[in-house]
Amino acid sequence: MKSWLIHPNAKRILLAFCSIPFLLFVYKILTDDLGPNPAEALIRGTGDWSIRFLCIVLLVTPLRVWTNTVALQRFRRIIGVSVFAYTTLHLLCYSGFDMAFDWDDIVKDIIKRPFILVGFVAWVFLCLMAMTSNNLAIKWMGVKSWQRLHKLVYFVAVLAVVHFYWMKSAKHNFNEVIVYATILGGLLLWRLARALKLTTIKKV
Amino acid sequence: MAVFIKSTQIHEQDLLSREVTPRSIFEQRRTLLKGLTGAGLSLGATVSGSALAQSVASTNAGGGKLPALVGAHSSLAGAYVVDKSTSYADASSYNNYYEFGTDKGDPVKNAHTLKTSPWSVQVEGLVKKPMKITLEDLLKVHPMEERIYRMRCVEGWSMVIPWVGYSFSELVSKVEPLGSAKYVEFVSLADPKTMPYVGSGILDWPYTEGLRLDEAMHPLTLLTFGMYGEVLPNQSGAPVRLVVPWKYGFKSAKSIVKIRFVEKMPSTAWNKAAANEYGFYSNVNPNVDHPRWSQATERRIGEDSLFTKKRKTLMFNGYEPQVGQLYAGMDLQKNF
Numbered sequence: 001m002k003s004w005l006i007h008p009n010a011k012r013i014l015l016a017f018c019s020i021p022f023l024l025f026v027y028k029i030l031t032d033d034l035g036p037n038p039a040e041a042l043i044r045g046t047g048d049w050s051i052r053f054l055c056i057v058l059l060v061t062p063l064r065v066w067t068n069t070v071a072l073q074r075f076r077r078i079i080g081v082s083v084f085a086y087t088t089l090h091l092l093c094y095s096g097f098d099m100a101f102d103w104d105d106i107v108k109d110i111i112k113r114p115f116i117l118v119g120f121v122a123w124v125f126l127c128l129m130a131m132t133s134n135n136l137a138i139k140w141m142g143v144k145s146w147q148r149l150h151k152l153v154y155f156v157a158v159l160a161v162v163h164f165y166w167m168k169s170a171k172h173n174f175n176e177v178i179v180y181a182t183i184l185g186g187l188l189l190w191r192l193a194r195a196l197k198l199t200t201i202k203k204v
Numbered sequence: 205m206a207v208f209i210k211s212t213q214i215h216e217q218d219l220l221s222r223e224v225t226p227r228s229i230f231e232q233r234r235t236l237l238k239g240l241t242g243a244g245l246s247l248g249a250t251v252s253g254s255a256l257a258q259s260v261a262s263t264n265a266g267g268g269k270l271p272a273l274v275g276a277h278s279s280l281a282g283a284y285v286v287d288k289s290t291s292y293a294d295a296s297s298y299n300n301y302y303e304f305g306t307d308k309g310d311p312v313k314n315a316h317t318l319k320t321s322p323w324s325v326q327v328e329g330l331v332k333k334p335m336k337i338t339l340e341d342l343l344k345v346h347p348m349e350e351r352i353y354r355m356r357c358v359e360g361w362s363m364v365i366p367w368v369g370y371s372f373s374e375l376v377s378k379v380e381p382l383g384s385a386k387y388v389e390f391v392s393l394a395d396p397k398t399m400p401y402v403g404s405g406i407l408d409w410p411y412t413e414g415l416r417l418d419e420a421m422h423p424l425t426l427l428t429f430g431m432y433g434e435v436l437p438n439q440s441g442a443p444v445r446l447v448v449p450w451k452y453g454f455k456s457a458k459s460i461v462k463i464r465f466v467e468k469m470p471s472t473a474w475n476k477a478a479a480n481e482y483g484f485y486s487n488v489n490p491n492v493d494h495p496r497w498s499q500a501t502e503r504r505i506g507e508d509s510l511f512t513k514k515r516k517t518l519m520f521n522g523y524e525p526q527v528g529q530l531y532a533g534m535d536l537q538k539n540f
Contacts, residue, residue, distance in 0.1 A: 036297065037503065038509075038510050042510070113495075166496065170481060172407065172477045
């Protein structure tokens with residue numbers, strides 16, 4: 001099982017998988033298969049996949065520890081940058097479809113509406129992490145600083161849930177919010193327990 | 205009973221030359237409607253066979269699967285908008301009807317379990333003549349009219365729908381509200397056996413809505429039985445619903461089973477769920493934002509494509525000349 005994880009094509013295949021939701025969006029735009037309100041479907045769809053990839057990237061380390069498969073660790077970069085990519089698409093869809101790239105209106109929205117501000121801050125954190133998602137940055141920053149910077153992903157997880165919760169509360173429909181909050185909460189709690197040495201998990 | 209002067213004055217925004225019906229179609233419609241109104245409209249009558257019916261139905265064609273219900277031309281000011289009607293496919297498959305699911309595609313999939321016959325509406329409260337009126341009798345209270353209204357959802361999208369019904373005021377005059385009646389409450393069906401989400405806690409059931417008496421009496425307020433020349437599909441609130449075009453769509457209660465005339469402002473479903481977001485009046489107002497988004501613009505389903513800028517929302521959804529006077533002197537920021 002572990003040999004195909006370090007196969008040279010493993011990362012390429014992973015990248016292909018991460019691109020599938022994006023390709024499906026493009027396909028649905030071209031075939032007009034996004035329903036009566038395509039703009040809303042895209043804004044929501046890109047948001048959905050942003051938070052899903054966030055769940056997946058935070059799952060890598062626990063999975064690595066549970067299955068004792070160090071090779072999994074290399075996949076965090078591709079999945080993490082995918083989180084940034086889909087979040088950027090989500091921001092672009094909102095800026096374009098909702099706000100027609102009117103930067104004045106967008107800035108006003110960010111300042112005036114807490115749920116948009118929260119989302120925007122999460123995206124800024126993701127930008128910082130995306131920009132430093134390369135070996136040059138790790139070398140330049142030093143491993144310790146890089147690791148500290150990339151703990152921002154935990155804040156992104158919290159901000160994402162808050163953003164989603166505020167959005168859904170207008171529809172009074174919290175089922176999906178509860179699912180993501182539980183998954184992300186669980187993944188963060190696992191790290192907290194590990195950091196506090198509350199479990200006997202060896203730090204691999 | 206309040207007297208409303210039906211104005212036939214054409215407002216500047218109402219008519220553009222490209223929207224004027226070609227004369228040949230106009231003449232054909234008049235012939236068809238004369239025949240229909242003379243014979244009396246029944247729920248079962250189907251006119252889809254004839255070529256005349258084709259021309260009437262062409263711009264606002266229904267799905268072709270439900271019995272026909274055609275309305276006569278209305279001379280009421282505001283009865284027709286010049287905006288292009290939304291396609292029947294979109295109007296009947298993009299619905300907020302939480303009793304059948306919270307996704308907009310859920311009602312069209314799930315509402316087949318709704319039982320629309322037998323159906324009766326209980327009219328009670330502060331009225332001289334309370335009654336339990338069957339759907340069949342309700343249909344006979346007044347001849348059906350066609351009304352092409354804008355429908356603006358609070359979420360920021362909108363449609364244009366050709367409804368079929370009559371002014372709710374016609375029913376009100378039959379029951380004769382007492383002087384103490386200040387509001388009208390509308391109660392929708394909440395049957396857990398036929399409506400899968402009525403067991404959930406997502407909203408307080410039954411779905412209730414309400415209007416001030418003068419809003420209810422306004423001739424634009426439509427007691428609605430059909431759309432696109434057919435009876436209402438289940439997901440759109442069959443068999444009888446309300447349409448209040450100058451308010452956000454959630455005020456237009458679906459599948460009505462009870463109408464109560466009351467003294468105190470009734471509590472309404474979305475106001476109970478989120479009082480700071482959904483007020484009693486919920487008039488369409490580009491100057492009053494929702495806490496989470498601006499209401500200044502909207503996306504017209506089917507018209508505003510992905511890459512067109514959203515269009516400006518009109519005050520009172522464009523019905524300011526007809527309903528503005530109801531709110532003269534009111535602080536609409538406070539009474540949202």
